[in-house]
Amino acid sequence: MKRYLSLICFSFLIFNSTSAQGLLGRKEVVFTRQDSLRGSITKERAWWDVKYYHLDIKVNPADSTISGSNTIKYQVIQEYNIMQIDLQNPMEIYKVIQDGVALKYKREGNAFFIELIAPQKIGSTKELIVFYGGKPKVAVNPPWDGGITWKNDSNGNPFVASSCQGLGASVWWPNKDHMYDEVESMLISVNVPKGLMDVSNGRLQSVKQLKDGTNTYNWLVSNPINNYGVNINIGDYVTFSEKFKGEKGNLDCTYYVLRNNLDKAKKQFQDAPRMLKAFEHWFGPYPFYEDSYKLVEAPYLGMEHQSSVTYGNGFKNGYLGRDLSGTGWGLKFDYIIIHESGHEWFANNITYKDIADMWIHESFTDYSESLFLEYYYGEEPAYTYIRGLRKNIQNDKPIIGKYDVNNEGSSDMYYKGANMLHTLRQIVNDDAKWRTILRGLNSTFYHQTVTTKQIEDYLSQKVGIELNTFFNQYLRDTRIPTLEYFLKDNQLGYRWANCVPNFNMPVRVILNGKVELLKPETKWKAIPAKNENSKLEVDKNFYVAGFNITE
Numbered sequence: 310m311k312r313y314l315s316l317i318c319f320s321f322l323i324f325n326s327t328s329a330q331g332l333l334g335r336k337e338v339v340f341t342r343q344d345s346l347r348g349s350i351t352k353e354r355a356w357w358d359v360k361y362y363h364l365d366i367k368v369n370p371a372d373s374t375i376s377g378s379n380t381i382k383y384q385v386i387q388e389y390n391i392m393q394i395d396l397q398n399p400m401e402i403y404k405v406i407q408d409g410v411a412l413k414y415k416r417e418g419n420a421f422f423i424e425l426i427a428p429q430k431i432g433s434t435k436e437l438i439v440f441y442g443g444k445p446k447v448a449v450n451p452p453w454d455g456g457i458t459w460k461n462d463s464n465g466n467p468f469v470a471s472s473c474q475g476l477g478a479s480v481w482w483p484n485k486d487h488m489y490d491e492v493e494s495m496l497i498s499v500n501v502p503k504g505l506m507d508v509s510n511g512r513l514q515s516v517k518q519l520k521d522g523t524n525t526y527n528w529l530v531s532n533p534i535n536n537y538g539v540n541i542n543i544g545d546y547v548t549f550s551e552k553f554k555g556e557k558g559n560l561d562c563t564y565y566v567l568r569n570n571l572d573k574a575k576k577q578f579q580d581a582p583r584m585l586k587a588f589e590h591w592f593g594p595y596p597f598y599e600d601s602y603k604l605v606e607a608p609y610l611g612m613e614h615q616s617s618v619t620y621g622n623g624f625k626n627g628y629l630g631r632d633l634s635g636t637g638w639g640l641k642f643d644y645i646i647i648h649e650s651g652h653e654w655f656a657n658n659i660t661y662k663d664i665a666d667m668w669i670h671e672s673f674t675d676y677s678e679s680l681f682l683e684y685y686y687g688e689e690p691a692y693t694y695i696r697g698l699r700k701n702i703q704n705d706k707p708i709i710g711k712y713d714v715n716n717e718g719s720s721d722m723y724y725k726g727a728n729m730l731h732t733l734r735q736i737v738n739d740d741a742k743w744r745t746i747l748r749g750l751n752s753t754f755y756h757q758t759v760t761t762k763q764i765e766d767y768l769s770q771k772v773g774i775e776l777n778t779f780f781n782q783y784l785r786d787t788r789i790p791t792l793e794y795f796l797k798d799n800q801l802g803y804r805w806a807n808c809v810p811n812f813n814m815p816v817r818v819i820l821n822g823k824v825e826l827l828k829p830e831t832k833w834k835a836i837p838a839k840n841e842n843s844k845l846e847v848d849k850n851f852y853v854a855g856f857n858i859t860e
Contacts, residue, residue: 340714346393346420347477348663348715350489353393353422357383359485359492360434366482367500367523368507368543370467373459375400376442377500379483385433390425392437395479395486400443402483407437419479445481448472451609456480460608462545462567467505469543470607470619475664475717478536489662489758491533500525501543508542508565510534510617511600530616531599533756535660538615542605547571553585553602556594560585561601570606573624578604580646587684588651588677593748596658596755604646611645613652613674620645634697638682638690651677659754659764665710666761667717668784672708672726679731692850695731698724699852704787709761719787728852729783735850736815737772746771774815781809783852791854792816792829792847801838801845805829807854817848824848 345351359381366377381394396402397419405412405423414423429435446456452472457480460468471481479486496514499507503522511530518524530539542565549571550563562581566574581604585595595602600616607619610629622645623629632639655673676695683691701724708726710718719725737743749771754763761784769776782790786809794803801820805812813830821843828834847855 338711338716340711340716343418343420344714344716346418347395347486349713350487351393352389353391354485354487354490356385356387356389356429357392357435357485358386359383359490361494361496362484362492363496363498364482364539365496365498366541368469368541370459370469370502370505370543373444373447373457374442375445375457375481378438378440380436380438381484382434382436385429385431385435388429388431390429392423392425393485394421394423394439394483395419395477396421396439396441396483397446397477397480400441400445400481400483402439402441404440405437406440407435412437421483439483441483446476448609452612458608463569464545466545467502467543468545468567468608469541470609471540471542472607472609472612472619474537474612475715477715478539482539484536486536488535488660488664491535491660491756491758493533495530495534495539497528497530497539497541498525499528499541499543504545505543506546506565508546508603508605508617510539510615532597532615534615535657535758538613538657540612540614540617540619542607542617542619544606546606549575551582553582555585555598556589557598560595560598562603563601564604566606570624574606577624577643578646580643581650583642583685584647584650584681587681588654590684591677591680591744591747592654593751596653596751602650602653604650611649613649613656613670615653615657618646618649618653620649622646633701634694635700636693636697638686638694638697639678641686641690642678642681644678647678647681648674651681654751658751658756660758662758662760663712664715664717665712666759667710668708668722668726669759669761669764671722672730675723675727676730679727692731695727696849699728702728704789706787708784725783725852731850732783732814732852733768733772733776733779735817735848736774738817778809778812779814782812782814785809789852789854790814791856792818792827793856793858794845795857795859796838796843796845797859799837799839800835801843802833802835803827803829804833805831806856814853816851816853819846819848820844 361382363380414421448456448458451458455472455476458470462468473480477486497509501507507526509528511528514527514529546565547568548565553560553562564578597616603617605619607621610621612619627640628644651674656670661669679691679695706719708718708722710716734743765780788807791807793806815828818825
């Protein structure tokens with residue numbers, strides 16, 4: 310393998326390509342019925358369309374419990390009388406009420422199957438209330454291994470937050486826990502001890518003080534929201550705000566931080582309006598003007614909760630003060646503010662139906678970091694940054710996971726996915742058109758859940774090239790496509806190797822100092838070229854390898 314890639318464009322690829330060979334010895338993951346109940350559109354989910362939630366809960370940091378209810382309004386699509394509601398152990402459902410009648414239900418692991426008595430007629434809108442409580446799973450390594458984080462701030466006050474992407478929102482509240490069906494609006498009512506504040510999604514409607522001294526914060530979400538995007542953040546918060554003059558008018562921006570961090574936040578959070586300006590340029594209007602934009606300090610690194618983005622980056626630039634690209638450009642911005650807020654467009658506006666397609670969230674958002682740099686510092690810094698991210702690529706397994714079992718693909722969806730999009734931009738070779746494509750994605754799929762096929766088809770249509778093998782190569786294969794070439798007898802011969810069948814991506818090269826666009830296929834092609842002292846270089850902005858077979 311090392312010999313074959315002796316003239317590879319990027320030396321780090323040698324390690325990654327060699328490492329990929331270890332896949333042969335890995336065991337296939339065995340999925341269970343619980344995985345299917347969590348990850349598939351079961352019969353007990355398919356017949357109803359969720360319209361509205363009212364999550365009404367009490368959070369008690371003293372004993373790490375959450376209790377309350379979720380009122381679920383839904384529309385009947387097909388007549389059926391068994392409803393699946395998800396709530397993960399060790400949480401318990403205590404009672405389910407519809408039309409004033411307590412319903413029977415059975416539990417199978419993390420899924421509850423509720424037997425409905427009232428007729429469920431197609432087109433009708435119905436409601437039921439689920440009462441529940443318990444001690445939710447404690448987050449082990451949030452946000453990657455999530456749940457609820459129970460901590461105290463430096464003054465000894467409770468500091469509590471949720472994070473549950475992948476794991477599922479049902480880790481702390483009962484819902485239809487599958488990404489394909491987003492609730493259209495939601496009221497989140499959170500009761501917290503005296504002296505604490507809850508910050509959740511949407512806009513604060515009211516604060517109700519109870520006789521016991523506790524306060525209930527009522528937050529209204531008026532846009533569709535995915536389940537894992539729903540959050541609670543509880544602490545001794547102070548706040549400041551501003552208005553961002555954006556493409557749809559004034560956007561309310563509010564920032565919530567722990568009391569001791571106010572001065573640091575006022576300086577560091579200046580990246581928020583800078584982010585909004587850059588991303589509205591590239592992606593179109595912020596998708597949730599009605600619900601505002603909030604940046605909320607959390608007791609973990611951060612997460613893209615819709616209109617309530619959480620932040621725990623230590624008020625430092627980079628990723629906890631480090632540059633993930635190794636180029637220096639990653640220290641020009643606060644990674645968590647830029648990356649997690651970028652998810653408002655790719656994750657919260659455009660949302661995957663199945664977590665196997667998580668690249669739709671992470672590839673575009675990781676790519677957005679370079680677009681932020683380009684907006685403020687120019688093309689070369691942005692391109693340098695994204696190429697620098699390649700050192701983090703594993704090429705360990707396909708970016709797309711297994712469908713219907715709540716399985717995400719390789720973490721390469723971040724750095725490799727971003728470089729895949731950067732490569733696609735080189736194919737487009739028209740910056741204005743590329744920006745139109747990115748903005749078009751957010752308008753075409755506005756507030757929708759989507760599949761990889763929808764995104765692939767859209768990009769193929771707008772780019773004007775059939776991209777089927779392009780996406781098969783980068784999303785479904787672990788190999789790095791290699792441009793094999795030779796210069797002999799006044800000819801340049803070239804083809805794609807180390808690739809999927811029929812791979813035919815155009816590639817830009819520099820031949821004897823002159824830029825050429827080649828259209829290789831997996832069969833040899835040739836063009837005239839003087840071979841005396843000839844030199845060919847693959848454009849380094851294409852995520853590919855190059856190999857001169859004559860050397």
